Amino acid sequence: MRRLRDVFYINAFPETNEIIYYGMELKEFLNYAPIEINHLLLLEAEYFGRGFSSRKKFEIVDKEEMDDFLKEHVYSYGNFCWVDFNQKENVEELEPMEIAELLYLGHMFKPLKSPFFERIDNRYAYLAHDDGWYCKLYCRYLDDFKEIIANKVIGMVSTSKRRKIYAFSEELKQVLFSLAVDGLLIDFSNTLRSSNSIEIPIYTIGKFIDMDEMYNGLRRHIGRSRYSAKLVHKNKKWSIDYEIHR
Known part of the structure; x- marks a missing residue:
């Protein structure tokens, strides 16, 4: 039986701000990140909540919906990809090429150009398959993930x-x-x-x-x-x- 919490494996590529890891689920990531993440733009997920952007065809999870969203069985989604964003208004202003790049990122698990988008000012691009089993994370600031590693270890031993x-x-x-x-x-x-x-x-x-x-x-x-x-x-x-x- 696979036990997703028995080991934490991290494969880092600092030159591209990319980290591939096993053994940390979405709830942990959001808890261990050094900043509070209140806005998710879902690129690939079997989730339908209250924050659908009809104009841009993206599902949005805002702060007020986050608690309900985290009760979801994310593992069952299979692929689960998102970027954070600053303001919903900026999502509505995305240009067609930016939308195309976001959709490519979520579908192909790699950026067409960059995983970071100036308009929405995302800090992360989170590209996961089977929650906790595989995640490719693009992290704008690598110090964030250094903090996440430390917080994960502390969380695991704080019993x-x-x-x-x-x-x-x-x-x-x-x-x-x-x-x-x-x-x-x-x-x-x-x-x-x-x-x-x-x-x-x-x-x-x-x-x-x-x-x-x-x-x-x-x-x-x-x-x-x-x-x-x-x-x-x-x-x-x-x-x-x-x-x-x-």
Whole structure:
């Protein structure tokens, strides 16, 4: 059985502001993003809500509808693609070529020109298949995703209100993102907890685009990893305990 929350795999392409990842669902992404995302322009989704733009043929999810939308079973949609936007009026003013580029982005999972559109000032282009299984994210500011990685880890280990989990340093966020360029795997399934520490194995297992290939051969990929370490929370801070460099 596939367990979407047992590992978090990140394959980063900083040169194109692109991140491909496995193991984080839409609700988590919206919760862990460093800014509040209140407006979604749906490019590919089996969702019909209150925010349909009749002129532009796009479904819109605004702030007042977001809670109801997040109750949806997004996994059942299959492909699920969106960009955020600033104001609904700007969506209504999209030119035909901009609409064509947005539709191409949602259908082909890649931009015709750029994943970022000046008119709607989107920060993200979120292109997912089977919620939590595969997501290609274009991120205007890569620091956003560095923050998302840290927040995801903290969210996964924060199981008790009695135990405070401290924030990541900026330096450690950068180290983790640098590792993601070589395909970073954070293995929550083998997290070790003691009274004074939390240890999470991390590896670089290579750059996978096919998440079935990545996940189904996970033990083999870990065995062949060129980098192995532990992400450690201890003494009110996070650090990396380096184990093996091959």
